[in-house]
Amino acid sequence: MKRFLTPSDLGDINKALKEAAEIKNNPNAFQHLGKNKTAVLIFFNSSLRTRLSTQKAALNLGMNVIVLDINKESWKLETEFGVVMDGDKPEHIREAVPVIGQYCDIIGVRSFAKFENKEDDYSEKLLNQFIEYSGRPVISMESATRHPLQAFADLITIEEHKKVERPKVVLTWAPHPRALPQAVPNSFVEWMKVANVELTVTHPQGYELAPEFMDGVKVEYDQLKAFEGADFIYAKNWASFKDYGKVLTTDRSWTVDERKMAVTNNAKFMHCLPVRRNMIVTDGVLDSPNSIVVEEAANRVVSAQTVLKRMLEAL
Amino acid sequence: MKRFLTPSDLGDINKALKEAAEIKNNPNAFQHLGKNKTAVLIFFNSSLRTRLSTQKAALNLGMNVIVLDINKESWKLETEFGVVMDGDKPEHIREAVPVIGQYCDIIGVRSFAKFENKEDDYSEKLLNQFIEYSGRPVISMESATRHPLQAFADLITIEEHKKVERPKVVLTWAPHPRALPQAVPNSFVEWMKVANVELTVTHPQGYELAPEFMDGVKVEYDQLKAFEGADFIYAKNWASFKDYGKVLTTDRSWTVDERKMAVTNNAKFMHCLPVRRNMIVTDGVLDSPNSIVVEEAANRVVSAQTVLKRMLEAL
Amino acid sequence: MKRFLTPSDLGDINKALKEAAEIKNNPNAFQHLGKNKTAVLIFFNSSLRTRLSTQKAALNLGMNVIVLDINKESWKLETEFGVVMDGDKPEHIREAVPVIGQYCDIIGVRSFAKFENKEDDYSEKLLNQFIEYSGRPVISMESATRHPLQAFADLITIEEHKKVERPKVVLTWAPHPRALPQAVPNSFVEWMKVANVELTVTHPQGYELAPEFMDGVKVEYDQLKAFEGADFIYAKNWASFKDYGKVLTTDRSWTVDERKMAVTNNAKFMHCLPVRRNMIVTDGVLDSPNSIVVEEAANRVVSAQTVLKRMLEAL
Numbered sequence: 001m002k003r004f005l006t007p008s009d010l011g012d013i014n015k016a017l018k019e020a021a022e023i024k025n026n027p028n029a030f031q032h033l034g035k036n037k038t039a040v041l042i043f044f045n046s047s048l049r050t051r052l053s054t055q056k057a058a059l060n061l062g063m064n065v066i067v068l069d070i071n072k073e074s075w076k077l078e079t080e081f082g083v084v085m086d087g088d089k090p091e092h093i094r095e096a097v098p099v100i101g102q103y104c105d106i107i108g109v110r111s112f113a114k115f116e117n118k119e120d121d122y123s124e125k126l127l128n129q130f131i132e133y134s135g136r137p138v139i140s141m142e143s144a145t146r147h148p149l150q151a152f153a154d155l156i157t158i159e160e161h162k163k164v165e166r167p168k169v170v171l172t173w174a175p176h177p178r179a180l181p182q183a184v185p186n187s188f189v190e191w192m193k194v195a196n197v198e199l200t201v202t203h204p205q206g207y208e209l210a211p212e213f214m215d216g217v218k219v220e221y222d223q224l225k226a227f228e229g230a231d232f233i234y235a236k237n238w239a240s241f242k243d244y245g246k247v248l249t250t251d252r253s254w255t256v257d258e259r260k261m262a263v264t265n266n267a268k269f270m271h272c273l274p275v276r277r278n279m280i281v282t283d284g285v286l287d288s289p290n291s292i293v294v295e296e297a298a299n300r301v302v303s304a305q306t307v308l309k310r311m312l313e314a315l
Numbered sequence: 316m317k318r319f320l321t322p323s324d325l326g327d328i329n330k331a332l333k334e335a336a337e338i339k340n341n342p343n344a345f346q347h348l349g350k351n352k353t354a355v356l357i358f359f360n361s362s363l364r365t366r367l368s369t370q371k372a373a374l375n376l377g378m379n380v381i382v383l384d385i386n387k388e389s390w391k392l393e394t395e396f397g398v399v400m401d402g403d404k405p406e407h408i409r410e411a412v413p414v415i416g417q418y419c420d421i422i423g424v425r426s427f428a429k430f431e432n433k434e435d436d437y438s439e440k441l442l443n444q445f446i447e448y449s450g451r452p453v454i455s456m457e458s459a460t461r462h463p464l465q466a467f468a469d470l471i472t473i474e475e476h477k478k479v480e481r482p483k484v485v486l487t488w489a490p491h492p493r494a495l496p497q498a499v500p501n502s503f504v505e506w507m508k509v510a511n512v513e514l515t516v517t518h519p520q521g522y523e524l525a526p527e528f529m530d531g532v533k534v535e536y537d538q539l540k541a542f543e544g545a546d547f548i549y550a551k552n553w554a555s556f557k558d559y560g561k562v563l564t565t566d567r568s569w570t571v572d573e574r575k576m577a578v579t580n581n582a583k584f585m586h587c588l589p590v591r592r593n594m595i596v597t598d599g600v601l602d603s604p605n606s607i608v609v610e611e612a613a614n615r616v617v618s619a620q621t622v623l624k625r626m627l628e629a630l
Numbered sequence: 631m632k633r634f635l636t637p638s639d640l641g642d643i644n645k646a647l648k649e650a651a652e653i654k655n656n657p658n659a660f661q662h663l664g665k666n667k668t669a670v671l672i673f674f675n676s677s678l679r680t681r682l683s684t685q686k687a688a689l690n691l692g693m694n695v696i697v698l699d700i701n702k703e704s705w706k707l708e709t710e711f712g713v714v715m716d717g718d719k720p721e722h723i724r725e726a727v728p729v730i731g732q733y734c735d736i737i738g739v740r741s742f743a744k745f746e747n748k749e750d751d752y753s754e755k756l757l758n759q760f761i762e763y764s765g766r767p768v769i770s771m772e773s774a775t776r777h778p779l780q781a782f783a784d785l786i787t788i789e790e791h792k793k794v795e796r797p798k799v800v801l802t803w804a805p806h807p808r809a810l811p812q813a814v815p816n817s818f819v820e821w822m823k824v825a826n827v828e829l830t831v832t833h834p835q836g837y838e839l840a841p842e843f844m845d846g847v848k849v850e851y852d853q854l855k856a857f858e859g860a861d862f863i864y865a866k867n868w869a870s871f872k873d874y875g876k877v878l879t880t881d882r883s884w885t886v887d888e889r890k891m892a893v894t895n896n897a898k899f900m901h902c903l904p905v906r907r908n909m910i911v912t913d914g915v916l917d918s919p920n921s922i923v924v925e926e927a928a929n930r931v932v933s934a935q936t937v938l939k940r941m942l943e944a945l
Contacts, residue, residue, distance in 0.1 A: 028351050036658050038686060048389040048411060052381060052418040056353060059379045064689045066682060069388060073699060074678040075904050084908040086807045086880075091904030095916075095923060096678060099903065102928035103682040177401045250401075273414065274390050274406030278399040286410075293410065298417035343666050363704040363726060367696060367733040371668060374694045384703060492716045565716075588729065589705050589721030593714040601725075608725065613732035 001310045003131050004139045005124070005146055007194045010310070013155075020156050020306045027305065031062030033312040038064040040104035041141065044071060044111040044126075049273060050141045050149065053300035054108055057308055060301070066104065070096075079126060093129050101134035106311050110141040113181035115245030121145060121181075122210065137311040139304075142183050145210075150272050151187035152303035155195050157296045158232055161268050166196050167231035168265070172223060173203030174280040175250040176237035184272050185238050186213045193217065202226035206248045210241050223254060230264040235271050235280050256281040261290070268292045316625045318446050319454045320439070320461055322509045325625070328470075335471050335621045342620065346377030348627040353379040355419035356456065359386060359426040359441075364588060364612050365456045365464065369423055372619035376627060381419065385411075394441060408444050416449035421626050425456040428496035430560030436460060436496075437525065452626040454619075457498050460525075465587050466502035467618035470510050472611045473547055476583050481511050482546035483580070487538060488518030489595040490565040491552030499587050500553050501528045508532065517541035521563045525556050538569060545579040550586050550595050571596040576605070583607045631940045633761050634769045635754070635776055637824045640940070643785075650786050650936045657935065661692030663942040668694040670734035671771065674701060674741040674756075679903060679927050680771045680779065684738055687934035691942060696734065700726075709756060723759050731764035736941050740771040743811035745875030751775060751811075752840065767941040769934075772813050775840075780902050781817035782933035785825050787926045788862055791898050796826050797861035798895070802853060803833030804910040805880045806867030814902050815868050816843045823847065832856035836878045840871050853884060860894040865901050865910050886911040891920070898922045 003009060010016040023030070039058045043051065051067065058065045068074060075091040085092065100107060109130050113121040121144040130138045140148055158169065171188055185201075190213055192199040201209070202223045208214065220226040227233065235256045240246045255278065261267060269281065269291045277283055285291060318324060325331040338345070354373045358366065366382065373380045383389060390406040400407065415422060424445050428436040436459040445453045455463055473484065486503055500516075505528055507514040516524070517535045535541040542548065550571045555561045570593065576582060584596065584606045592598055600606060633639060640646040653660070669688045673681065681697065688695045698704060707726055708719040715722065730737060739760050743751040751774040760768045770778055788799065801818055815831075820843055822829040831839070832853045838844065850856040857863065865886045870876045885908065891897060899911065899921045907913055915921060 036690075038689060040682065043388070046389055048383075048385075048406065049414060051388065052355065052383065052415065055381050056418045059353060060351075066685050068678075068682065070678075072387070072702070073673070073681065074676055078907075082908075082913060085906035086909055090906060091678065092907050094907075095903055095905060095927075098924045099679060099927040100682065102924065103686045103931065273410050275410060276400035276405060277393075277407050277409075278397075279401055283397060294413045294417065297410075297414040301418065358703070361704055363698075363700075363721070364729060366703065367670065367698065367730065370696050371733045374668060375666075387702070588725050590725060591715035591720060592708075592722050592724075593712075594716055598712060609728045609732065612725075612729040616733065 001314045002137050004307045005127070005143070005148055007191050013194050016306060017156065017159055020302050023305050023309065024302045027060045030309055033309060034058065034061035034063035037105040037312060037315070038066060038103070039106045039108060039308065040066045040068060040100055041108040042100065042110065043067070043069050047110055049297050049300050050110060054141060054149070054304045056301045057304035060305055061308055061312060063308070094133065097130050097133040098135060101136045104136060105315060106139065106308065107134050107136045108139040108141045109143065111143055113144040113183065115179060115239065118244040137314070139307055144181070145183055146187045146190070147183040147272070148187050149300060149303050149307065150184055151191035153296060153299040154188060154234065154270065155191050156299045156302055157270065157292060158195070158197065161292060162231065164231065166198055168229055169197045169199050169232045169234065170226050170230040171199065171201045171234045171236065172226065172256065173207050173254060174235045174237050174256055175252050175254050176276060176279055177250060179239035179245050179247050180237050182209060182238045182241055184236050185209055188234060189213045189217055200226050204249055204251065204254065206240055206242060207238065208241060224260060224263060227260050227263050230267045233261065233264060233267045233269050235269070237280060252279065255279060256285055258282065258284045261285055266290065270296055273297055316629045317452050319622045320442070320458070320463055322506050328509050331621060332471065332474055335617050338620050338624065339617045342375045345624055348624060349373065349376035349378035352420040352627060352630070353381060353418070354421045354423060354623065355381045355383060355415055356423040357415065357425065358382070358384050362425055364615050365425060368615035369456060369464070369619045371616045372623055375616070375620055376623055378623070409448065412444050412448040413450060416451045419451060420630060421454065421623065422449050422451045423454040423456045424458065426458055428459040428498065430494060430554070433559040452629070454622055459496070460498055461502045461505070462498040462587070463502050464615060464618050464622065465499055466506035468611060468614040469503060469549065469585065470506050471614045471617055472585065472607060473510070473512065476607060477546065479546065481513055483544055484512045484514050484547045484549065485541050485545040486514070486516045486549045486551065487541065487571065488522050488569060489550045489552050489571055490567050490569050491591060491594055492565060494554035494560050494562050495552050497524060497553045497556055499551050500524055503549060504528045504532055515541050519564055519566065519569065521555055521557060522553065523557060539575055539578060542575050543578050545582045548576065548579060548582045548584050550584070552595060567594065570594060571600055573597065573599045576600055581605065585611055588612055631944045632767050634937045635757070635773070635778055637821050643824050646936060647786065647789055650932050653935050653939065654932045657690045660939055663939060664688065664691035664693035667735040667942060667945070668696060668733070669736045669738060669938065670696045670698060670730055671738040672730065672740070673697070673699050677740055679930050680740060683930035684771060684779070684934045686931045687938055690931070690935055691938055693938070724763065727760050727763040728765060731766045734766060735945060736769065736938065737764050737766045738769040738771045739773065741773055743774040743813065745809060745869070748874045767944070769937055774811070775813055776817045776820070777813040777902070778817050779930060779933050779937065780814055781821035783926060783929040784818060784864065784900065785821050786929045786932055787900065787922060788825070788827065791922060792861065794861065796828055798859055799827045799829050799862045799864065800856050800860040801829065801831045801864045801866065802856065802886065803837050803884060804865045804867050804886055805882050805884050806906060806909055807880060809869035809875050809877050810867050812839060812868045812871055814866050815839055818864060819843045819847055830856050834879055834881065834884065836870055836872060837868065838872060854890060854893060857890050858893050860897045863891065863894060863897045863899050865899070867910060882909065885909060886915055888912065888914045891915055896920065900926055903927055
């Protein structure tokens with residue numbers, strides 16, 4: 001296993017879910033795998049859950065972990081090729097990446113969409129540099145277009161909470177004051193498509209996700225109608241894909257509230273966190289017993305550990 | 316042991332001091348306790364001693380340690396309830412705290428008094444969020460009103476250096492250019508009250524500590540008189556409690572110097588560090604053989620390890 | 631071994647190179663040495679390679695590692711003596727250093743030349759504070775005048791790649807937009823002088839290195855002539871020593887390019903990294919098979935581990 005970006009990198013998803021359950025049940029059972037192995041976790045962006053849960057997962061596997069906030073602790077990286085480097089970026093990614101590879105066995109990278117250039121973001125330019133030049137297996141800890149550790153944890157959480165064989169899962173856009181990447185909704189859709197769920201996506205006009213993710217996925221522009229009979233409501237803000245990186249509206253009539261949850265099938269409420277209260281979701285819904293956001297976050301250790309275990313086994 | 320904030324959290328103080336001495340004598344003897352256990356240390360504020368000594372203590376106990384500078388590496392946290400989160404703080408403490416709890420076995424938190432609101436500070440609002448919502452034992456690594464790891468280390472140091480059964484200990488205010496919290500003096504008084512010492516507090520008018528800490532404690536406004544016959548001089552600056560968070564004076568006639576130390580009983584000089592030379596204390600006193608500030612700092616490992624050991628035993 | 635700053639701190643250089651080769655061959659063979667030992671790595675400046683490689687080296691030896699970005703995570707340090715500390719620096723190095731020593735067994739320090747005062751830099755004022763007052767063995771992870779872990783790794787790399795008993799090694803100045811310290815070229819010269827190589831240094835007039843390093847070293851002001859027949863080209867920018875800390879020129883006719891490499895004896899290209907492409911060296915040279923900058927960086931683990939091993943053995 002040389003990279004972790006999409007569900008297909010895990011192969012059979014049911015087998016992966018079974019393995020995740022075993023790991024959750026006995027997190028310290030595989031420490032021989034990580035002995036004398038080192039994970040370097042590179043953060044170009046802020047992180048709470050990803051930082052802590054991926055460290056915890058690696059420690060559970062007996063690995064050494066080195067965390068690097070690359071922009072703050074190291075050198076600013078040039079990512080363009082062929083330039084004369086006479087500006088404020090003293091190091092080129094073309095050196096930094098293979099060098100990091102020399103110091104570890106597995107690399108995790110977090111680098112958000114920059115919203116400067118849709119093609120750069122959607123080609124996963126930076127992550128692919130790590131995959132191509134590091135010489136090590138690479139885990140996306142949220143890259144420009146995807147957040148697979150989150151989506152895998154989301155799927156594990158849905159598996160644990162579902163009451164019917166094929167639950168109705170609704171991904172709903174919700175308002176937010178700033179432009180956020182599409183990584184979380186993209187991955188969520190990508191993972192739900194390979195899972196045994198009935199997926200509906202709801203958002204205002206103009207917030208359509210990239211076509212490459214939405215093939216065959218049902219979109220319902222009426223949020224309340226989308227919620228009807230849902231078993232899981234997954235809320236998330238994202239900026240426009242079409243009008244790339246723009247905030248088209250912050251209309252709080254899209255905030256998830258008790259009134260909307262009432263039309264669901266007693267749905268569980270999910271969000272990847274951090275969540276802006278009373279923008280994305282009301283206090284009432286978030287503090288209700290149906291909110292499983294903390295369990296969802298806890299499963300980030302399980303998803304990360306499953307991926308790290310697979311990579312260690314393949315070293 | 317679910318929290319560490321006051322001496323009463325340790326129970327019998329003499330038993331705790333004996334345990335601390337055993338740990339100091341054999342720091343690696345309890346590594347079985349920490350195996351596969353993780354401490355997450357959360358810093359809202361700067362730290363040198365607390366950061367290094369608490370990590371060292373946890374490592375001595377065989378624990379994994381994850382350090383998080385939450386404001387720099389993670390998301391800014393909203394602490395108000397009921398607000399619409401449309402500003403610069405993307406995450407609410409109500410989610411962040413239980414999530415952190417999912418990734419560890421013990422939490423340490425450093426969060427200084429903000430001096431915005433006396434009630435918020437003196438109710439230990441932030442620390443209590445961690446105690447209430449994390450689901451884990453919580454150690455104050457200096458919170459709004461107390462610095463118990465420091466005060467416990469201070470007491471250990473006094474025990475090691477005292478030449479009489481019941482030494483005279485003087486806590487003296489000293490000048491400083493900025494407003495500093497009352498956490499260190501509050502805790503020092505709180506711990507000295509349960510120890511076998513004779514405590515005198517000396518400071519200019521207007522620098523009275525909070526009444527809840529000073530019940531039954533002798534205050535002497537004449538600094539030189541307070542120093543007479545002292546076995547330990549503990550210097551510290553703090554801002555006014557009455558005129559909350561204000562610097563009333565930076566009068567350097569309160570600086571601890573050789574002339575004042577001369578009226579003591581050959582007293583040891585103590586300070587929690589960092590210390591501003593020639594403001595709090597002269598170079599001469601700080602560099603004298605009677606200065607035990609480095610030993611005092613070294614005992615921060617011992618106090619932290621005693622507390623962590625108790626918490627691990629109670630898990 | 632109480633400090634690591636110059637090659638003489640290692641004693642017999644051939645013995646040290648043999649030891650380094652053994653460590654590289656079997657990096658995990660000495661983990662008993664580091665058990666229950668802690669390295670604290672203090673960074674006053676940014677770092678990628680030094681940070682990761684020194685951590686990795688310590689972990690390979692079974693040590694605990696604590697990393698501290700002292701200016702960001704801790705308190706700003708006063709380094710002047712006798713001052714009244716009423717400014718923006720709340721802690722004096724005279725306390726900070728011995729306190730850090732209390733929390734670890736070995737200290738690594740990175741603190742670049744400040745270019746404020748040649749005497750301060752060239753007396754290694756800050757590093758010597760750590761050596762004098764910490765009570766622990768101290769490793770320079772690049773100090774004001776030297777970068778010995780780099781130079782030792784450079785020598786290891788030259789040993790691995792040399793095709794003749796006594797290769798011709800050329801250190802060449804190259805242009806850069808900012809003023810850089812002389813630590814890397816100083817150490818490179820210092821280590822090459824004790825190695826079995828023929829060293830030539832080339833740079834524009836005015837970029838002469840400090841006389842204390844250059845005793846007996848051949849300087850050739852004609853870069854192309856210097857390159858003739860070279861087996862290794864080591865490029866680096868540095869600011870003027872004579873006109874201390876100044877950039878005298880950014881003349882790109884000094885950039886290392888294919889035309890110049892063509893007059894060498896099929897030389898390997900080396901640089902300590904980070905390197906500014908098309909300022910220091912062209913893309914063509916850096917991306918050629920003769921560029922060994924990544925291997926050179928990888929050997930930073932080997933040099934650090936050899937030094938740490940020696941220090942652990944001497945504890």
